[in-house]
Amino acid sequence: MLPSSAVPSPRTTSPSQDRVMRRNTYAVKIRGNALHDCNLFDGDVIIIRRFQNDADEETLTAEINQQEITLKKLSISRLGVHLLPADTLQPAMFLHNRDIQVLGLVMGINRHVTAH
DSSP states (O other): OOOTTEEOGGGOOSTTHHHHTSTTEEEEEOOSSTTGGGTOOTTOEEEEEEOOSOOTTOEEEEEETTTEEEEEEEEEOSSOEEEEOSSTTSOOEEEOGGGEEEEEEEEEEEOOOOOO
16 A cells, blocks of 8 residues: 555656566655755655565654655654654654554655646
8 A cells, every 4th residue: 555645666767667667666746845955855755665674773654643745764762653854953753663664765756747
């Protein structure tokens, strides 16, 4: 099952097209500029490869409470998962394991370019 905000990857056209067409790969459109420290901006599309193995200290996409998708570094402890943002102005979050599902690794980025 794909997250509700994911879009099917075959519509992507970019040099990374070969990575997009693989199974267990999908695209997520970035909303807002909270990821500007990662050089990801509003309208960019990140290509995600499904990955659900042990991911301690990895930067991954994760679904929080089956409602929100986020891109953060995960730090796993006995009590749960700490989500560490790239943006130093954003607070770190702590979640119990039942409240988070790791979705995958970022495999590519399609930039949203606005014409002026």
